[in-house]
Amino acid sequence: MFRSGAIWAVAALAVVGSVSAAYAGPTLDAVKKADVLKCGVNTGLGGFSIADSTGKWTGLDADVCRAIAAVALGDANKVKFVPLSAQQRFTALQNGEIDVLSRNSTWTLQRDTKLGLNFTNVTFYDGQGFMVPKKLNVKSAKELNGATICVQTGTTTELNLADYFRANSMQFKPVVIEQQQEVLGAFFAGRCDVYTTDRSGLASTLKNDAPNGGADYMVLPEIISKEPLGPAVRQGDEQWTDIVKYSVYALIQAEESGITQANVEDLAKTSKDPAVQGLLGTPNAEGKTSGNGEALGVDEAWAVRAIKAAGNYSEIYDRNIKPLGLERGINALWSQGGLMYSPPLR
Amino acid sequence: MAIEMTGPATMAAPAGAPRDVIGWLRENLFSSPLNSVLTLISFGLIVLVVPPLVRWGILNAVWTGGLERCKAVQGTGACWIFIAEKYRLILFGLYPFKEQWRPLLMTVVLIALLAASMNRAFWRPWLGLAWLLGYLAMGILMWGGIFGLAFEDTDKWGGLPLTLILSVNAIAFSFPLAIALALGRRSDLPVIRMICTGFIELVRGVPLISVLFMASLMIPLFLPAGVDINKLLRAQAGIILFTGAYVAEVIRGGLQALPKGQIEAADSLGLGYWQKTGFVVLPQALSLVIPPMVNSFIATFKDTSLVIIIGLFDLFGSARLAANDPAWRPFYVEGLLFVALIYFVSCFSLARYSRYVERLARQGDQR
Structure with missing residues (x-):
């Protein structure tokens, strides 16, 4: 009995050992060796990661x-x-199928700890809200006692909904459907009084799916959950965590410093602003660069390439999220009343 | 009521025919009170369903133009522009747009090979050679990497070619596996019997979706670092093993239905095990189970759409992908109808072909 138990324990250890050994190696080296970044994205979510008509991935996460x-x-x-x-998504990151997960995943304590992940930044602050037909004459989510609510399965949306109604001691009748299109169909056919999902989803629904261009529907002011979405990497490779983290911060800082996809290469040559020089790795008057690239383990022009590739954060937002019908709101820069804030990149 | 209904038909029919029409109606549709009621209910349903469908799908539908025209008819007419906009994404998935002639050509080669193989006149040794060459050509087309074709990894394969690759391989490779398993399960050697029975029962006891999950998520956890078995290959192997287990049971049914006298007759002729199995048992057993076997293959063809859960976009998956575009999302039904048509044509052809093979098999009995 004891012996067989011991054998199993050894076998289990061997498996766990080999598994963790597989991830201990620096991710950057593996990525360079493969000469390709394996990036986990959503199978199709408008604005975040979606294949366009020619099969090219577009969206903020992409x-x-x-x-x-x-x-x-x-x-x-x-x-x-x-x-x-x-x-x-998380298993794929754990087992090394992907190097980074950029798939509208909410940053939570347990995911950050127990799942062995590191969330690096927030690229989009989302939150769950409610949509109702205007003819229902409801002005606040607090008036929704007894409502029939359309919700998609298998997401935190369902849990948040139940929590919110319990906390406010209200009753509701859920209509739970798996496919997004079918949820929308049910809601617009009048099978439920309310549709709930993330604010980004509501905005896009109002603009694209609602009949009459959304004139008969409205989004209620309450936001019942915090959904900070951002990229995640495996725990245990600090260098890789830093590369992902500062790649994103560079995009946010670029917006703040007025660096765009179009002018980044010019600014890299001509700018005299120390902050811009530091970010773009331009040698200053004394011929010294900021050393950011060396600190990250890449070359000094790293931020120039990142901005050249995707544009600064506001360009990315305007290209992908704005067409959904969603204004910047809390996703604006800190200097414009939002939450987007990059630490000094020096 | 019956007389009213026959009125127009009487007018339209040539002289002499009316009696036949009334007679036919009476015989087939109004032969008893119950039948009359059922006929009227069916007729009512047709009247209820067909005109709105025609209005939506044809009369109010828009065929050319842009998104605005679709928005204008949203809810009242079909937006076939969605298909025109997205057909390449639906048919070829994420394969690079400029290179999509390659999967197109591959699909043509594969369908030509399938069509040739269905014709009895082509059942010659050179057909095997043709398949070998065809596989080589298809591999070169899809992967590339030589002859100046850019290399395209399997994660970009998608749409109809992927569905065909998965299901044709599943059918082709599961069939010999299934025969081996079915024979093994009836073997006199206990070890072989136990292995085959164990495999069949194990695989039949889990859903395909969990086989695919295991193949895509669990296997990499147990592989050493740097060893990476292709995801498509893993999914394909999973589908082959799964189909094999099911078809094995179908074939075992055929083996059991075979009269014992056939085997005894083969024994008395002094045939060895392989001669007996190859010349007497299998030909009869297999021809007995053509319908359920084709049934399994049709199921396999449709089950390949489950690979979407491991991030491969087959025909159905890429249609869903196309319908996720927020601007076009309201018109997802049109996309689903489009792929439903492709699935139906494929499955219906397979079913018709099985009828043909059944007739061929029966000719042997009639001689």
Whole structure:
């Protein structure tokens, strides 16, 4: 009995040992050796990662992948997009199928710790909201007691909904459907009074799916959950974590410093602003560079490539999220009343 | 009511025919009170369903133009512009846009090979050679990397070619596996019997979706660093093993249905095990189970759409992908109808072909 137990323990250790050994190696070296960045994205979410009619991946999350590839490999096109379902995403990161996960994943404490991940930044602050037909004459989510609510399965949306109604001691009747199109169909056919999902999803629904261009529907002011979305990497490779983290911060700082996809190469040669010089790795008056690239383990032009690849954060936002019908809101720069804030890149 | 209904038909029919029409109606549609009621209910349903469908799908539908025209008819007419906009994404998935002639050519080669193989006149040794060459050509087309073709990894394969590759390989490779498993399960050697039975029961006991999950998520956890087995290959192997287990049971049914006298007759002729199996048992057993076997293959063809859960975009998956575009999302039904048509044509052809093979097999009995 004891012996067989011991054998199993050894076998289990061997498996665990070999598994963790597989990830201990520096990710950057592996990425360079493969000469491609394996980036986990959503199988299709408008604005974040979606294949356009020609099969090219577009969206905020896809652009983040390109920026990271531009930093790590020097070429924004060296990305292998790995479309992942919600169930697959964290396992795919753990088992090394992908190098970075950029798939509208909410940063939570337990994911950051127990799942062995590191969330690096927030690229989009989302939150769950409610949409109702205007004829219902509801002005606040607090008036929704007894409502029938359309919700998609298998997401935190369902849990948040139940929590919110319990906290406010209200009743609701859920209509739970798996496919997004079918949820929308049910809602617009009047099977439920309310539709709930993330604010970004509501905005896009109002603009694209609602009949009459959304004139008969409205989004209620309450936001019932915090959904900070951002890229994640495996724990235990600090260098790689830093590369992903500062690739994203470079995009945010670029917006703040007025660096765009169009002018980044000129500014890299001509700018006299120390902050810009530091970010873009331009030698200052004394001929010294900031050394950011060396500190990250890449070359000094890393940020130039990232910005050249994807544009600064506002360019990425305007290209991908704005067409959904969503204004910047809390995703604006800190200097404009939002939450987007990069630490000094020096 | 019946007389009213026959009115127009009487007018339209040539002289002499009316009696036949009334007679036919009476015989087939109004032969008993129950049948009359069922006929009227069916007729009512047709009247209820067909006109709105025609209005939506044809009369109010838009065929050319841009997104605005679709928005204008949203809810009242079909937006076939969606298909025109997205057909390449639906048919070829994420294969690079400029290179899509390659999967197109591959699909043509594969369908030509399939069509040739279905014709009895072509059942000659050179057909095997043709398949070998065809596989080589298809591999070169899809992967590239030589003859100046850019290399395209399997993660970019998608759409109809992927569905065909997965299902044709599944059918081709699961069939010999299934025969071996079915024979093994009836073997006199206990070890072989136990292995085959164990495999069949194990694989039949889990859903295909979990086989695919295992193949895509668990296997990499147990591989050493740097060793990476292709995801498509893993999924393909999973589907082959799964189909093999099911078809094995179908074939075992055929083996059991075979009269014992056939085997005894073969024994008394002094045939060895392989001669007996190859010349007497299998030909009869297999021809008995053509319908359920084709049934399994049709199921396999459709089951390949489950690979979407491991991030491969087959025909159905890429249609869903196309329908996720926020601007075109309201018109996803049109996309689904488009792929449903492709699935139907494929499965219906397979079913018709199985009828043909059944007739061929029966000719042997009638001689």
